[in-house]
Structures are given as structure tokens and as C-alpha cells.
Amino acid sequence: xxxxxxxxxxxxxxxxxxxxxxxxxxxxxxxxxxxxxxxxxxxxxxxxxxxxxxxxxxxxxxxxxxxxxxxxxxxxxxxxxxxxxxxxxxxxxxxxxxxxxxxxxxxxxxxxxxxxxxxxxxxxxxxxxxxxxxxxxxxxxxxxxxxxxxxxxxxxxxxxxxxxxxxxxxxxxxxxxxxxxxxxxxxxxxxxxx
Amino acid sequence: xxxxxxxxxxxxxxxxxxxxxxxxxxxxxxxxxxxxxxxxxxxxxxxxxxxxxxxxxxxxxxxxxxxxxxxxxxxxxxxxxxxxxxxxxxxxxxxxxxxxxxxxxxxxxxxxxxxxxxxxxxxxxxxxxxxxxxxxxxxxxxxxxxxxxxxxxxxxxxxxxxxxxxxxxxxxxxxxxxxxxxxxxxxxxxxxxxxxxxxxxxx
Numbered sequence: 001x002x003x004x005x006x007x008x009x010x011x012x013x014x015x016x017x018x019x020x021x022x023x024x025x026x027x028x029x030x031x032x033x034x035x036x037x038x039x040x041x042x043x044x045x046x047x048x049x050x051x052x053x054x055x056x057x058x059x060x061x062x063x064x065x066x067x068x069x070x071x072x073x074x075x076x077x078x079x080x081x082x083x084x085x086x087x088x089x090x091x092x093x094x095x096x097x098x099x100x101x102x103x104x105x106x107x108x109x110x111x112x113x114x115x116x117x118x119x120x121x122x123x124x125x126x127x128x129x130x131x132x133x134x135x136x137x138x139x140x141x142x143x144x145x146x147x148x149x150x151x152x153x154x155x156x157x158x159x160x161x162x163x164x165x166x167x168x169x170x171x172x173x174x175x176x177x178x179x180x181x182x183x184x185x186x187x188x189x190x191x192x193x194x
Numbered sequence: 195x196x197x198x199x200x201x202x203x204x205x206x207x208x209x210x211x212x213x214x215x216x217x218x219x220x221x222x223x224x225x226x227x228x229x230x231x232x233x234x235x236x237x238x239x240x241x242x243x244x245x246x247x248x249x250x251x252x253x254x255x256x257x258x259x260x261x262x263x264x265x266x267x268x269x270x271x272x273x274x275x276x277x278x279x280x281x282x283x284x285x286x287x288x289x290x291x292x293x294x295x296x297x298x299x300x301x302x303x304x305x306x307x308x309x310x311x312x313x314x315x316x317x318x319x320x321x322x323x324x325x326x327x328x329x330x331x332x333x334x335x336x337x338x339x340x341x342x343x344x345x346x347x348x349x350x351x352x353x354x355x356x357x358x359x360x361x362x363x364x365x366x367x368x369x370x371x372x373x374x375x376x377x378x379x380x381x382x383x384x385x386x387x388x389x390x391x392x393x394x395x396x397x
Contacts, residue, residue, distance in 0.1 A: 056323075081226060
């Protein structure tokens with residue numbers, strides 16, 4: 001308990017989402033102790049590792065769940081290749097009336113375990129990012145996380161299974177282009193798992 | 195004694211190369227996302243990010259090539275090291291920008307030395323992240339295999355710290371090495387020759 005009281009000023013000085021490197025910068029004179037400090041915090045349950053073994057953490061505050069901004073920041077720091085897909089991207093672009101219950105994103109890393117609440121990660125092959133570039137398939141970002149555009153979202157969902165999509169009648173089809181959807185499907189067709 | 199020193203040096207070179215490869219992989223992933231964003235938006239911001247990242251990837255690949263040459267004892271290595279010593283006097287140290295100036299920039303331009311040092315620091319953080327996961331599991335249910343792995347990773351952390359603090363050449367010499375080899379790689383690319391670390395960079 002005494003140790004926790006001694007450590008709490010360092011924890012208070014950190015943002016909700018932080019990395020081991022942030023902690024080392026906060027206590028440069030004891031950078032070797034940063035590891036022990038985080039280990040004690042993890043054991044005490046005051047912080048959690050976002051996606052073990054990556055050195056990214058978030059503070060656990062009872063009654064104060066992580067905001068979308070926090071989750072996005074945590075994911076961006078843990079996964080360089082992050083792109084938002086599926087119903088999550090549609091909802092955040094105002095193209096669906098049905099809200100997602102988990103944030104769905106794609107990454108190039110094969111290790112997909114993530115301790116963030118309400119987040120689901122999917123693996124995509126490296127060629128997927130090239131296909132998205134050729135198709136010009138990004139539609140801005142949400143708290144820094146790049147999002148697929150609507151046509152690519154649909155093409156991606158039909159190419160790779162396992163992502164959540166809203167019901168047909170919840171999607172605003174008037175704002176989608178059939179030509180672009182056909183083009184997007186062509187770009188992703190060769191990546192279809194056999 | 196000599197064998198021990200040789201083994202230690204070899205291990206450090208391997209660790210340095212691993213740090214460069216891991217960092218290259220991460221930079222390539224950022225680059226893939228930024229290029230896709232730039233292709234869609236065409237914004238100046240995305241373009242600047244792509245440009246900076248491509249430059250960082252080239253310099254880091256050049257450093258990786260230098261490490262491979264050190265490991266394999268390449269015959270051209272003494273020439274590069276001599277050139278680095280000679281031309282290092284011409285390198286102007288990068289001016290440190292104020293925090294306010296840094297905030298206004300889209301992306302920070304790193305010196306070659308900072309770029310390599312960051313790769314080693316990121317490797318240190320990655321190993322420590324693995325160490326944390328293992329230590330946590332070990333406290334909950336101890337086992338010998340995991341204990342051995344923890345010991346191995348602890349040794350690796352010490353080695354990477356040593357490598358970062360004392361294993362790098364002088365900053366200006368490192369800058370010359372990175373630039374020389376970046377230009378050589380560009381030339382090799384024009385001639386259609388295979389580039390070093392191509393398998394990491396193009397993954």
C-alpha cells in the first residue's frame with residue numbers, strides 16, 4: 001500500500017494511455033526502475049497492457065470507462081498498420097443508422113490479442129494496404145485512426161468473413177456509388193482467402 | 195577471452211540488426227497506411243508524412259546494410275569507415291528546434307543518429323514489454339521454462355542498453371555512413387541490383 005502511495009504521483013503524471021517510453025521520460029533518473037514500476041501497477045490492477053507484449057498501457061479507473069479517443073490512441077500506439085473497417089467505419093461516417101458494439105479494425109500483425117474493451121482486431125495480408133492505396137479507399141480518420149470508405153467497407157466485408165456489418169436497411173445506399181463498389185470489389189478479389 | 199569478446203560483439207551486431215529490422219517493419223506499416231491515405235485525400239499533410247517516412251526507411255535500411263557488412267566483414271567496409279571519418283567534419287549538427295516549433299511541424303525530421311538510436315530504444319521497449327508479460331505470468335504460475343526465458347530477455351535488455359549508449363559511432367560519422375549507403379542503394383536500385391534488407395522492407 002505504501003509502495004502504491006509512493007508510485008501514485010508518477011501514475012497521476014501520465015496520460016490515460018501511455019507507453020513504457022513515456023514513463024521513462026517522466027522518471028529519467030530511474031529508467032531501469034520503470035519496468036518494475038509498471039509491473040507493480042499491472043499486479044495491482046491500476047493499469048492494463050493494451051496488447052501484450054507491446055509496451056503500451058492504459059490506466060484503469062473505476063466508473064470511468066475509456067472514451068473512443070482513448071481507445072483509438074491506444075490502438076494507434078500499439079499497431080502501426082491500424083485501419084478502421086466494417087460497421088464501425090460506416091457508423092462513424094454517418095452511413096449507417098445501426099451503431100457498432102465493438103470497434104472493428106484491421107492490422108498487419110498476426111498477434112491479435114488485445115485487452116482493450118469493445119475492440120476487435122482482424123488480420124489482413126500486407127497486399128491489402130496496397131490494394132486500398134490503388135483503390136484510393138480511405139475516407140478520413142476518426143481520432144487519428146484511418147477509415148475505409150463505404151464502398152471498400154462493403155467489398156472488404158464480402159471478401160473477408162468475420163466482420164460485423166449493419167442490417168441492409170440500416171445502410172444509406174443513396175450515398176454509395178455502384179461503380180465504385182464494383183471497382184473496390186475488383187481490387188480486393190485477388191486477396192480472397194481460398 | 196578473445197572468443198568471449200568475439201561472441202559478445204557478434205551478439206551485439208545481431209541485436210542491432212534485429213532492432214533495425216523490427217523498426218523497419220513498423221515504419222513500413224506506417225508508410226503503407228500514410229500512402230493509402232495520401233492516395234485517397236491527396237492532402238499536403240499526408241504527402242509530407244510519406245516523404246519523411248520514405249527518407250527514414252532509406253536511412254535505416256542503409257544502417258542495416260552497414261551492420262550486415264560489419265557482421266560479414268565486407269571488403270568495402272574500411273573504405274566507408276575512412277570516408278565517414280574524413281567527411282564527418284563537413285556535417286553540420288542538426289539544430290534543436292523549440293517545442294513550439296516542433297508542434298507546428300507535421301512530422302519531426304530526425305537526424306540519422308536519432309533515427310538509429312530510436313530504433314534501438316524501441317527494441318529495448320519491445321523486449322521489456324515481452325518481459326513484463328512473462329514476469330506477470332511467472333508470478334501467477336511459476337515454471338522453469340519461463341524463468342529461463344525471462345533471464346534471456348533480461349540479458350538482451352542489458353545488451354541493447356549497452357549498444358544504444360556505447361555501441362554507436364560518433365553522430366556525424368553515422369550520418370555520413372547512412373547518407374553514403376543510401377546513395378549507393380539508390381544507385382543499385384537504378385542498376386536493378388537487389389537491395390539489402392529488401393525482404394524486410396517490402397514485406
